[in-house]
Amino acid sequence: MKILILGIDGYIGWPLALRLISRGHTVSGADSLFTRKRVKEVNSDSLTPILTMEERIGKIKELWGKNIEYYEGDVSDASFIYDLIERIKPDAIVHLAEQRSAPYSMLGLSQATETLTKNMIGTLNLVYAMKDIVPDCHLLKLGTMGEYGTPNIDIPEGFFEIEYNGRKDNLPFPKFAGSWYHWSKVHDTNNLMFANKLWNLRITDVMQGVVYGTRIKEIHETKLYTRFDVDEVWGTALNRFCTQAVIDEPITPYGKGMQRRGFLSLEDSINCLTIGLEKPPSPGEYRVYNQFDEHYSVNELAEITARTANAILGKNCKIEHVENPRVEKEEHYYNPEHSKLKSLGYKRSRELKDDIVNILEDIQTFKDRAENLRNVIKPKTFWRKSSGITKNNPDSIQVH
């Protein structure tokens, strides 16, 4: 299958490319290198050292004799996307090329605007280019479990039957996201449902949980590593906790720590995405998966991290709750459904309690790099303080 990965340089994009190549697919990719740049702007870096895209491609050629056609560019540039799809004529497109940090989107008005508009424009460019050039192509788009928020009822996979005033309909689940980033994914989901209705495009919309882990089975040497972010803007809670454990900082859950989210390992995320690609939806079908295996509260993550670091690295971890920078329910019901991928043959292969050993070992291996990130782990981005613009002189506008 000819598969185009948008966001091929990213945490998910790179291991997915490795997996798809190793399964015999023809892989091409594009990336704007947005995440590399933006992570540096907050004085952070991938904890794992990563090669440049050019070096990565060279490495794959050297190891496996396979070529990845790679283009540097931004999906929010319509001409770039049209040219790319015209050239590749892919059977499937994996769209991972969105700004993917909730805290980044909450830094201030300009980051909120950038996240909301660029993510939306990219997805819009894609569906127009698909209907104009490759109308039978399958779009596999990464959404997030965070689109649903934390309602007090079970969360279905995308759609469910609602009864109201004695009548019934099958409708999209009402979303309530927790950051501009998460809302950008809700807006994408809405736009994709409409694009499917307009042009019968075949689309898989993946509501993915939080992904953990540094490796998949194809990552058998350091030079194949994918990025791994641990700072307060670009890293997940688990990544921060593991790094804090290794560099002997207290582990810092936000608020009460009873916030509960769905999780899966990087290996299993790649397994799921591969199944989604190899078992595409029917022509004209829009399908939604909830893609996660386990759910944990932030406190449980902190405890697992502390317990494991104490056992394998001889640490003596402390857990210190800090003020929650986010606006979120700190205690809530959480029971999302996730059976559709299983019905396509997906079986979970990893568990957090095992994978966390690898994560801690990898951080330990790059402990010098972790030490350099000490000052960017604790929360600085507070949702309610998201900054506006500097107030200009009111006289700059014309009165009539």
Add this chain to the structure above:
Amino acid sequence: MKILILGIDGYIGWPLALRLISRGHTVSGADSLFTRKRVKEVNSDSLTPILTMEERIGKIKELWGKNIEYYEGDVSDASFIYDLIERIKPDAIVHLAEQRSAPYSMLGLSQATETLTKNMIGTLNLVYAMKDIVPDCHLLKLGTMGEYGTPNIDIPEGFFEIEYNGRKDNLPFPKFAGSWYHWSKVHDTNNLMFANKLWNLRITDVMQGVVYGTRIKEIHETKLYTRFDVDEVWGTALNRFCTQAVIDEPITPYGKGMQRRGFLSLEDSINCLTIGLEKPPSPGEYRVYNQFDEHYSVNELAEITARTANAILGKNCKIEHVENPRVEKEEHYYNPEHSKLKSLGYKRSRELKDDIVNILEDIQTFKDRAENLRNVIKPKTFWRKSSGITKNNPDSIQVH
């Protein structure tokens, strides 16, 4: 009350300004004159002749001795909005300054992108400027009944209780809009719910039905007219039908004509918005109104138009169904709730069967202008044919 009207030059904005002034409020306004420009681009014009904003302001000074502070600028320009709100420090902001044509948003990718991003950015700029400068200000934002789509169940006013797998929650009604324009309003609604949660802003989100009519009681002379669009891009079905009746063209419902929507008169829309402003939500409250009085199918609109034009203008109207340019259900259930405004004291004052006489008479008065619009009334903008970008040379991108 100090009220800032964004979009003061528009169909709703201008009569709202007249009403609020006549009720003793201090009115200021801004407009980018976007609609005037864009309507000219499709070789159309307001059927009613309208003054420039400067002339309008002069007229109000002359007639009522009242001043409107007016600024030309775009809400999608953050500096403009910050400066404006800093200068005015309004008690309430009415946000009508969005691209408001469904067909315009479906012309092609660039109009889709423009509609989705500029509408979103404007609303985002506003909530940031409010929380930074006037956190207690009331934002009254115009949404549309079209956000809900046409589900097979009753439509509540914003939120409803859902029971699923034996548990209950009060959640936003799941939206399903029918054009990029309508989706832009859904995205705004979602962003406003989140802004309210972040910063406790007080917001009224108005899900307004289709508005008909050329006048409100304050419009007692031609020079006070608001704009009235009748072309296929900027006009509503009823406006097109009435114009077709006057210029002896067949009345052309789209498709089967069983599509049903909520309607209210311009007079009553202004009544509703005024009640919304004079009875603001509590601090921290986000409230939603469904703002309409009656619902009609497109066929019913065509029949009322034909019957009335035959009776009062001696016409012999024909109704000719044309291919539906839109992607929409042509037969569906439709029963939205609309009791919240009534509970605030709103009483309907007009009915379509009476107002349509004024509309037809006004079009008859400006029959020469209507004749000039003959070629822009029938549908040219087909949803499924929304154009992408011209395909560039694939060699314009760099291969690595």
